[in-house]
Amino acid sequence: MPWFFPMLALLLTLWIVIASIEKKPSGVEGRSGHLPSLLLRWTPPFMLAWLFLHRAVAILLADSSHMEVIQSLPESASWLERITLLLGGQGGIEIAAFAAATFAVCSHRLPAVKALGDDAAVAVRHRMMMYCALCLLLAARVLFPEQAYTASNPLPQQTTAGLPTLSHAMLPMLFALMVMFGGELFAASSIYSLDVDLANLAQKASIKCFVLIIVCLAWIATGPEAWRAWVDDPTSPTNIVVVLMVLHATVMLSLVLQPSRKIESRLLHGEQRSFALIATFACVAALMVVSVCSLLQTSPVFSKPAGANLYGFWLSTAVIGSMLLVQFMPALGFDAAPRPETWWLRAMGVFTPMIVMAMTPLGVYLLPGVWLGLAWTMVVPWMVESDVRSPSLGFIIAPMGVTTLAALTLPLLSGSVLLAAICFAFPPVCIATIGLLMHKPLAVNETS
DSSP, X not given: OTTHHHHHHHHHHHHHTHHHHSOOOTTOOSOTTHHHHHHHHHHHHHHHHHHXXXXXXXXXXXXXXXXXXXXXXXXXXXXXXXHHHHHHSHHHHHHHHHHXXXXXXXXXXXXXXXXXXXXXXXXXXXXXXXXXXXHHHHHHHHHSOGGGTSOOSSOOSSOOSOOOOGGGGHHXXXXXXXXXXXXXXXXXXXXXXXXXXXXXXHHHHHHHHHHHHHHHHHHHHTOOHHHHHHHHOTTSOOHHHHHHHHHHHHHHIIIIIHHHHHHHHTOOSOTTHHHHHHHHHHHHHHHHHHHHHHHHTTSTTOSXXXXXXXXXXXXXXXXXXXXXXXXGTGGGTOOOSSSHHHHHHHHHHHHHHHHHHHHOGGGGGGHHHXXXXXXXXXXXXXXXXXXXXXXXXXXXXXXXXXXHHHHHHGGGGSSSHHHHHHHHHHHHHHHHHHHHHHOOOOOTTSOO
16 A cells, blocks of 8 residues: 555644644634544544554464565464564564553543643643654654565565564664653643643653653663664664654753753843853853764774764754754744754754754764754853852852863763763753753852
């Protein structure tokens, strides 16, 4: 069915603007248009469920005409081997995508969301559907490759690949969970139009996301097959790139975008605010360019440093350019955040690297630099603006400076440079978030 995936992509694209589609005109009562809205919401989960059920029937019944059965399932396979192939192969990805989409559609019925009231619950569902759709669309090329849904001609006569282990199911499970709980954080950090307290939702989602971040980093550190395959050929899009994509979004949402809601609401009017914004951009650009170029020089893809530097500069320009481009959004009315210009800057820092990674797997090398840059976007305004008390030198500034320098240099001495760079970039983000949440935001003319 050549129309299946284009139709799925179209419906997921409509999810991105679901809030506008389901918006009821003022003064209109009744349930007109309710059925089309339900169809738009539920068709993608049903399509993903159909993919999984079709594969499950073929594998559990050992259908000899099914490509995955021919390639991986041995003759006289046991039920355990069939279930292992189903969950450890493409079926695991399909059920993970189904779970994430269903969770987004039903999110307004979650206890923490339902307690917010009907209007707020619907707004949260809209944002979670938007986030889920973005993640699935950006990951579609890797998660749903053409060869997984087309048969070769002629069919192979014997198995050509080994039976995957159940450990392969770890990757789609992490993907699904990070999309689910990351969607909650995206909703909690992006809804400003409603007078509703999202702190409880954000707190619960942050705890779940932080646990997932630690588990994901620990799992990658064990050197799973998907990670080793990508390290051997960084130009090949593998499933690990998708996991790193949603890991990046989860880290930035839980430790930068959502906490900055509270942190920046305590900033004052902002004397030297324009200069602080310029300093923030300069800090982000410098950290990103230095990090990306130095990491790419260790990649086997480039034989000369000049090529790595040029490509790193191009990757950095894509992110920095998007941050600059959206600075006109507050002028168009998208200015509900306490500091809308920096909110849009960080939002682009979350999503632009994901778009770049969807275009090229080498976009993974952006992550450490983006993490370091966005961590400093929370600190720089407090240091530069003259009408607020600067953060503690010994508790925030010095530790961030030391850990940032370590994140830029120490990974280059490691045998696994990129993994070390990602792990070393994590502490500065934590220091910035925890330190500023504990910071006493007194004005400079007040007594400490």
